Amino acid sequence: MLISGLQKLTLLDYPGRVACTVFTGGCNFRCPFCHNASLVLSEQMVQDTNEEEVLSFLKKRVGVLDGVAVTGGEPLLHKDIGAFLAKVKALGYSIKLDTNGSFPELLMELVREGLVDRVAMDIKNSPELYAHTVGLDKLDMAPIERSKEFLLTGTVDYEFRTTVVKGLHTQESLRGAAEWIKGAKEYYLQQFKDSGNVLNIAGLDAFNEKEMHALAEGLRDLVPSVQVRGV
Numbered sequence: 001m002l003i004s005g006l007q008k009l010t011l012l013d014y015p016g017r018v019a020c021t022v023f024t025g026g027c028n029f030r031c032p033f034c035h036n037a038s039l040v041l042s043e044q045m046v047q048d049t050n051e052e053e054v055l056s057f058l059k060k061r062v063g064v065l066d067g068v069a070v071t072g073g074e075p076l077l078h079k080d081i082g083a084f085l086a087k088v089k090a091l092g093y094s095i096k097l098d099t100n101g102s103f104p105e106l107l108m109e110l111v112r113e114g115l116v117d118r119v120a121m122d123i124k125n126s127p128e129l130y131a132h133t134v135g136l137d138k139l140d141m142a143p144i145e146r147s148k149e150f151l152l153t154g155t156v157d158y159e160f161r162t163t164v165v166k167g168l169h170t171q172e173s174l175r176g177a178a179e180w181i182k183g184a185k186e187y188y189l190q191q192f193k194d195s196g197n198v199l200n201i202a203g204l205d206a207f208n209e210k211e212m213h214a215l216a217e218g219l220r221d222l223v224p225s226v227q228v229r230g231v
Contacts, residue, residue, distance in 0.1 A: 001078040002026060003049050004039050006057065010069065014096045014118070015159075017067030022054060024081075027074040029100055030135030031124065033165045033204055035195035039073040051084055058091050069096045076103035085115040096120060100134075101147035111156045118157040121147060123187075125162070125169060126176025133168050135199070152183055161188040161229070164215060166205040171218050178222040187223045189216050191230035 005023035007013075013021045027040045034040055058068065068088050075081055076099050085095055096118040099107060110116045124133045131139040151158040160181050162174065174189070181187065192206045207215065209231040216226045 001051060001080050001084050003051065003054060004073065006049050006054055008057070009065075013069040013071070014067040014094075017094060017096075018065055019067035019069050019096070020058070020061070020065055021069040021071060024070065024072045024075045024078055026077045027072055027100075028077060028102060029074070029124075030199065031133065032135050032198070032200035032202075033163060033168065033192055034199040035193065035197060036073070037197045037199045040199060051087075055087055055091075058088060058093065062091055065093070067094045067096060069098065071098035074100050074102070076106045079106070081106075082110055082113065082115060085110065086113075089115055094118070098122070099147070100124070101144040104143050104146035104150060107147055108150055111150075116156060118159075119151060120159050120161055121151055123148075123160045123162045123177050123181060126173045127180055128176070129168075129173055148181060152181070154185075159186040159188060160184050161190055163190045163192055164207055164212065165192040166207050167203045169215075171215055174215055174219060175222065178219040178226070182222055184223050185225060187219070187226045188229050189219075189226065191228070193230065 002025040003022060004025035007021040010019050010021050013019060023039060025039050075097060088095055094117040095115065097116045098120045101121045124130050127141055130141060162177060178187065189212060191212055194201060212228045212231050216228050219226045
């Protein structure tokens with residue numbers, strides 16, 4: 001598995017846990033607002049560390065950390081991710097997995113095997129705007145639909161989240177997204193931030209704090225628990 005980075009401490013990436021974050025390389029989407037371009041573009045991708053180094057770090061942090069957040073890129077691109085997660089679980093850690101939802105079978109397999117304790121699935125936009133939002137000419141929504149429906153069953157702890165970007169999202173499009181995930185227990189609107197390593201910043205900007213809260217308020221008739229992050 002290509003591991004492109006390790007953040008040794010985070011109080012944000014795994015709610016309720018003192019955790020570290022493992023970054024995997026590679027993604028099947030090209031979201032223009034992606035703030036980790038070096039994890040997406042093959043010509044920029046590097047293997048910053050490896051499984052053995054990460055596991056060695058985790059062994060030393062048993063009792064200090066209690067969670068591991070696995071993010072990307074898109075972690076489920078890596079078909080051997082289950083073997084890595086099993087080693088992390090064997091050390092006693094809870095695991096949060098971030099995914100774009102395009103690999104439902106692997107997601108469900110990992111959950112069935114008890115290798116994932118929480119899933120954060122990105123909801124990119126309303127379904128009809130998905131392909132444009134993720135930077136693709138066309139996109140099969142069926143796999144993403146299956147992942148969304150699986151999480152809505154409550155089989156595993158989960159959250160849905162949308163990085164909200166001026167130029168791609170509107171109140172109307174976010175209502176379409178909220179309608180699509182109606183019944184969700186948690187929906188987070190994340191403020192877009194220009195990290196300096198954004199895939200394609202042209203035409204994109206951030207909503208300010210007041211605008212973010214207004215967008216969230218406009219969705220609470222569809223998903224009662226809508227919260228704002230990053231402001």
